[in-house]
Amino acid sequence: MSFIIFFFQNTYNLEKTSEPVKQAVAVLVGGDKAAFYNCAFEGVQDTLYDFQGQHYFKDCNIMGGMDFIFGHGQSVYENCNLNAIGGRWGRTGSVTAQGREAATDENGFVFKWCNITADKGSAIYLGRAWRGFSRVVFYKSNFQASIVPEGWNAWDHQVGNIVYAEEECSGPGSNKAGRVAWERKLSVQELYYYINDFNHGKSWLPQQPS
Numbered sequence: 001m002s003f004i005i006f007f008f009q010n011t012y013n014l015e016k017t018s019e020p021v022k023q024a025v026a027v028l029v030g031g032d033k034a035a036f037y038n039c040a041f042e043g044v045q046d047t048l049y050d051f052q053g054q055h056y057f058k059d060c061n062i063m064g065g066m067d068f069i070f071g072h073g074q075s076v077y078e079n080c081n082l083n084a085i086g087g088r089w090g091r092t093g094s095v096t097a098q099g100r101e102a103a104t105d106e107n108g109f110v111f112k113w114c115n116i117t118a119d120k121g122s123a124i125y126l127g128r129a130w131r132g133f134s135r136v137v138f139y140k141s142n143f144q145a146s147i148v149p150e151g152w153n154a155w156d157h158q159v160g161n162i163v164y165a166e167e168e169c170s171g172p173g174s175n176k177a178g179r180v181a182w183e184r185k186l187s188v189q190e191l192y193y194y195i196n197d198f199n200h201g202k203s204w205l206p207q208q209p210s
Contacts, residue, residue, distance in 0.1 A: 001035070003034070010024040024044055029049065036055075037060075037210055039061075046070055055076075056075065070098065074199050076110045076199045077112070078112045078114070079114065084117070095126055101132065103161065114138070125151065125153050126138060134162050143169055147174075149177070164182075
């Protein structure tokens with residue numbers, strides 16, 4: 001199934017910063033082999049619930065404050081704009097909260113050629129581990145936003161089980177001098193897998209309208 005030029009928004013608390021921040025999902029993606037092109041997703045907390053299945057997002061705009069891309073999906077985000085707005089509520093947010101639960105689970109999030117921006121005063125993590133084997137990779141993405149120096153948050157999980165990586169990224173937020181020591185350095189083979197066919201899109205995307 002493909003979605004082309006769709007707009008998904010949860011307006012709760014989007015303008016009224018005096019309201020308490022709580023989960024306000026704009027869309028839940030639970031079907032397998034779903035693709036989104038030139039779509040927009042807007043909310044504050046938990047904007048895009050990438051729940052489960054193989055998914056592909058291209059040329060999309062995704063905005064949120066806290067954990068605004070989260071779930072157990074096996075997904076690739078390509079050339080997407082990720083805009084963090086948590087600073088409006090005085091929060092240090094996170095772009096992702098990925099929920100991989102076991103080493104044998106195939107799910108995770110891969111971001112290729114994406115742009116991360118943020119409101120003034122919004123410092124963010126690239127990801128925090130919603131579950132113990134959380135997996136997120138950023139490849140050749142531009143970090144214009146102010147990234148928390150550590151980059152990643154283990155959320156009380158064992159860091160040896162978490163796969164968080166940045167490869168060939170650029171922009172002011174890409175300075176890795178203060179990154180957590182347990183951030184992964186991917187092998188050539190691992191990187192090839194993540195950027196070429198992580199969601200097995202070669203087998204199903206050609207059959208989808210785009």
